[in-house]
Amino acid sequence: MKSFEEIEFTINYLMNTWTDLSKYLLQNPQSLLETQFKYWQDYQKLFFDLSNGSMTQFDKRFQHSDWQQNILFNFMKQSYLLIYNHIDNLVKQVEMHDEKIGKKLRFYTHQFLDATSPTNFPGLNPEILAKSFETHGENLRKGFKQFLDDLMQGQGQLNIKMTDINAFKIGENIAYTKGDIIYQNDLMQLIQYQPTTDTAFQIPLLIIPPWINKYYILDLQEENSLVKWLVDQGFTVFMISWVNPTSQHREKQFSDYMFEGPLAALKCIEKITGNIKTNLIGYCIGGTLLGCMLAYLTAKKIDCIESATYLTTLLDFSEPGELGVFIDEKQIAMLE
Numbered sequence: 001m002k003s004f005e006e007i008e009f010t011i012n013y014l015m016n017t018w019t020d021l022s023k024y025l026l027q028n029p030q031s032l033l034e035t036q037f038k039y040w041q042d043y044q045k046l047f048f049d050l051s052n053g054s055m056t057q058f059d060k061r062f063q064h065s066d067w068q069q070n071i072l073f074n075f076m077k078q079s080y081l082l083i084y085n086h087i088d089n090l091v092k093q094v095e096m097h098d099e100k101i102g103k104k105l106r107f108y109t110h111q112f113l114d115a116t117s118p119t120n121f122p123g124l125n126p127e128i129l130a131k132s133f134e135t136h137g138e139n140l141r142k143g144f145k146q147f148l149d150d151l152m153q154g155q156g157q158l159n160i161k162m163t164d165i166n167a168f169k170i171g172e173n174i175a176y177t178k179g180d181i182i183y184q185n186d187l188m189q190l191i192q193y194q195p196t197t198d199t200a201f202q203i204p205l206l207i208i209p210p211w212i213n214k215y216y217i218l219d220l221q222e223e224n225s226l227v228k229w230l231v232d233q234g235f236t237v238f239m240i241s242w243v244n245p246t247s248q249h250r251e252k253q254f255s256d257y258m259f260e261g262p263l264a265a266l267k268c269i270e271k272i273t274g275n276i277k278t279n280l281i282g283y284c285i286g287g288t289l290l291g292c293m294l295a296y297l298t299a300k301k302i303d304c305i306e307s308a309t310y311l312t313t314l315l316d317f318s319e320p321g322e323l324g325v326f327i328d329e330k331q332i333a334m335l336e
Contacts, residue, residue, distance in 0.1 A: 024094050035090045039083065046078050061119045066126035073126050076118045084113050100328065107325045173221040177228045179239075183268045186243070187252065187260040190268055191215065193227060193237045203306050204236040204269055205279045208262050208286035211242035218283065235279075238269055240286075258293050266304060277306040287313025 025032045050071065059081060066073045091109045094102060118124035122132070122140065131139045153159050168174040179193035207227070209215045218239070219227040230237050240261055243249070262280070269278055282290030287310040294308060314320065320327065 031090065031093055035086055039086045042082055042086070043079075046075075046082060050075060050078065061117060064125075064127040064130075066130075070126065073118075073124075076124060080116070080118055087113060100324070104325050107322055175216045175219055176221050176225050177219050177231060179237075181241075182272065183265070185260050185264055187249070187257060188243060188265070189241045190265050191239045191241055192272070193231050193239070195234075195236065196231050197234045200234045200236050203275055203277055203279055204238060204273050205230060205281065206262065206265055206269060207237065207239045207281045208283065208290050209240060209242070210284035210286045211245075211257070212285065213283075215239045215241045236273065238265060240265055254289075254292070258289055258296065261289065262293050270304070277304055279307045279309075280305060281309045281311065282313055283311040284313060287311060288315060291315050 059077075062068075062077050067077050068074060087109065091106050094105060122128045128139070147158075150158055150160050153161065177193050179191045181189045182192045183190040207215070207218065209218060219225045222228055227237055227239065242261070245252070266278055270276060280290055282288070290308055290310070291313070294305065297303075297305065
């Protein structure tokens with residue numbers, strides 16, 4: 001379970017965000033009054049539109065036919081979407097003294113509004129009700145069992161599985177392409193994949209994956225394996241496989257990942273292939289590491305990179321999107 005300090009921090013963090021909203025509304029009561037007045041006008045219009053069947057708000061969460069055809073469920077849907085839109089518009093009007101706080105406010109407001117959708121409650125969702133009648137409640141039993149399994153896997157914390165972890169078989173639908181580990185250090189293993197063509201391009205290719213999704217995200221099965229496709233085109237492919245860090249790696253810095261990762265791999269590849277230059281692919285945070293390494297090599301006047309390709313890589317972290325909600329001094333201090 002989460003520690004008391006973590007729970008207390010999260011509660012205080014959210015309370016501070018809502019406090020900032022309350023201060024704004026107290027200082028700008030006109031915005032709240034206008035929103036309330038417009039909401040009641042639209043609520044009255046909702047009754048009229050439902051009675052003549054002209055209400056047509058669309059949301060992909062409400063695709064079951066009863067959300068449109070059953071007047072009770074239709075009313076719940078339209079009422080929810082109505083208040084969702086008004087609260088969303090109100091929050092968008094808020095001008096915080098700190099834009100970071102404004103982004104957090106909008107993010108957590110959306111989380112709250114999404115969580116209160118009637119689609120999330122079995123007794124209010126016609127699709128779940130229909131399935132429950134059809135299966136005599138078996139769907140609910142299976143769902144609760146899955147919930148308990150997730151709790152057990154998380155050792156008391158709700159760790160929701162995104163896929164069936166027993167569905168993967170090495171060499172079939174994960175780590176499909178044949179290869180050999182040719183080098184290893186404290187942070188990574190370097191894989192060289194076996195060729196499948198009679199001839200190969202002269203310049204080898206090194207792939208730097210993220211140290212979160214691991215290397216096999218690019219080599220699941222033949223149909224969607226980037227590695228298999230590259231090998232079949234005649235590339236000599238190398239891939240870094242990052243270690244699962246433990247307490248012994250706690251002093252490792254970002255620079256260590258560069259020196260013991262791609263820089264160490266490049267030296268090994270040059271010894272094996274005899275080529276001074278290498279093509280590189282950086283994926284996600286692996287691409288960020290690649291960008292930093294290119295800057296380092298440029299500063300050192302080392303010319304060993306033929307080309308660099310980035311896949312879903314963020315280099316400018318000044319606008320990290322919704323990830324920025326979880327990045328501030330207080331949260332980083334708590335994590336540390």
